[in-house]
Amino acid sequence: MSVASSHPSSGLRGWLLADAPGTAFQARCQRAYLAWLVFRGNPIAMAGFIIIASLVLMALFAPWITGGNGLTQILSDRLLPPSGAHWLGTDQLGRDIFDRIVWGSRITLYIVGLVAVLVVPIGLAIGIVAGYSGGWIDQVLMRITDIFLAFPRLILALAFVAALGPGIENAVLAIALTTWSPYARISRAEALTIRNSEFILAARTQGASSFRILRSHVVPLCLSSVIVRLTLDMAGIILTAAGLGFLGLGAQPPSPEWGAMISTGRQYILDQWWVPTIPGLAILIVSLGFNLLGDGLRDVLDPKGGG
Amino acid sequence: MSEAPLLEVEDLHVTFHTPKGPVEAVRGVSFILGREKLGIVGESGSGKSQTGRAILGLMDRRAVVRAKTLRFAGTDLLTADAATMRRIRGAGISMILQDPKYSLNPVMSVGRQIAEAFLVHHKTTRQEARRRTLEILEAVRIRDPERVYRAYPHELSGGMGQRVMIAMMMIPEPEIIIADEPTSALDVTVSLQVLAILDDMVTRRGTGLILISHDLTLVASYCDRVLIMYAGRIMESCAADQLTNAEHPYTRGLLNCLPKIDEESESLPTLVRDPSWAADEVVDGGPAG
């Protein structure tokens, strides 16, 4: 086969498209860049990406965007409709809803991030050990996974709160405990597939310990599926956290958590619709964003597409 | 040979559009096929498989096929509409691939698949289709047709699977068979047996056969004529028994670097690729006199 033409390459783009990377760093950047090009070609995925990127930026730059901290009460400005002064109106305590949404994005990201940090390592570790070892280790670990899979999320959260008291961290713990099981399943399935690959056999003939094989060989190949699953799960996690917030079990007032905002604002829905509706819309948009992003990531990271 | 050729290919080009730019897999291939066994030999990347698929219009979405002439028994394949191509595929030109497992439906018994294929092309009863299927299975030298009829594709060995594929292909009685590495995944003895069945079809039914392979020894001993491809072009075209007198340095290089049982040597001669081969002129492949 012969390449009939080649793109002019210079500068950063040239560095990213060069045939022979000179360092490990350059090689990884190249792979990421090519994956990005594929991702960029998918408009729906880009929509999801923009939404989530906006969320992250909003959370990062909250102090500069709002100029306050979303907690200032001006009681004389209670329940004002959206206007030039207050873009999304004010709530029942005169707090600017736009400010609270922006600050609430930090809480949303905090919850989602904390759950991810707990769930992914546990699920991965249990799954790959089960899949790679097989035998009774596999059986025991999978039965444990099944047990946790059986817990209903909200009810466990209620139990936790009853035992430990309300708060974001307890809510996160409850959500994490009921979310990790599918990740173990996914990782186990991947590990089972990979277990007899020739590169694993080659690693064994080199004398690699099982730990090294799992860490260096199995985990990188499981990550794609896990990341896609995580992104798609985010919407559910956000909704659960919002639900807990709504029940008063998550973030406590005056914290601008979106679910709690819906809860405290719901009595105003008929006359001052914006008070509960805006936070609801925020939850909707962010959940949608994660779903679209997850779909896009799946296209990029799918092995058939070359990830 | 005064009969009209079955297949005429002139100046065939196949181009793929990739994110990094267009890539030409086939660059100006021309040949004629009569009622004979034609071998197309090449290494990976030579464009031999793409040539076979381009004839049948089975290309990837990203590929563009152009040619001066691409004619099958008088029908122009370049301008044929979808309905005509569907009729030609299977009944006119048929294809066997390397791994039968990918071509057979894994959840249907083998016999049923063949019988269904039969019913597509001949309007008869199910019992008649079954009877004919068993006949065909015998014709491809399967000793226990009843058992194979009931078997599923994953229960068959490689050689058996290929025979089943050939059986399925025989039903519409095609004029041309394109076999793309049909025996690469099979043991040598089984390969030879499968090729013998195809040989029968050529001699008894006058089918034309294009055998695409990387195995030079096999093709040289089996086919009537051989085309050697490299970098999308035909480097050499000759009668199979003349292959040892080949002239092109690529062919000679390939022949030389094969290890031979009777020869003892410290190291094998290696192929030195002359860059001008990738830019050589097209060699026409016509039937030997």
Add this chain to the structure above:
Amino acid sequence: MIEIERLNVVFGHRASLVHAVDDVSFRVDRGESFGLVGESGSGKSTVLRAIAGLVDDWTGGIAVAGEAQGKRRTLKFRREVQMVFQDPYGALHPRHTVDHILKEPLRIHDLDPSDERVVRTLEEVGLDESFRFRFPHQLSGGQRQRIAVARALIMEPSVLLLDEPTSALDVSIQAEVLNLLSRFRRERDLTFILVSHNLAVVSHMCERLAVMRQGKIVESLEIEQLRRHRPNHAYTQQLFQAAQGYSRDFVASIADDL
């Protein structure tokens, strides 16, 4: 150097027992190149894997350099005995760079994972520095197989187990890889066990060979015997004939195994 005594490997459970290796015995001297030839299902690859310690259930005796091997292989064994696999793509981890792949054995055995050593090894297999940070999917089949050979040799083993090392490669690349292997064998006085279905490859690379069929060794012979067309066993003769190419008479005479 290597002594195999009545090796037996059985796969599967009661209902579907497969006797993959049936009472196989042979020995290979230091510095010798020994071939195992057979068709699919003959058990030749399983023998190799049993020697490499990749098979869980086997009975019999496997001794390397005088030391009898048990269920597990020691790290020292792993340094002395290395393996090259058939599928060049499958044998390299798709997410590891060449540099990582070559440094891994050094890290496992607590040797210095120096860049110089990697570059030197790459040069020895005929690849230059620019290949260091490529991923397997950016390499051709021949290049991948060279990396596999480099990986096997970077720790300077004394025995190489080769499982159809060139079967997936083009003929011209096969010649280059076989030459590479021969050169290493000469320079480092390596012992080879080469498994292949290709008689021509085996006769080029090996001094002695054993022919396997359905788990058993059918015949052991010297290459000279093979070259002068004097194998004794009918099966070996059949394999030899098949390697010559297509012939209608020969096909008619093949012992049918349908």
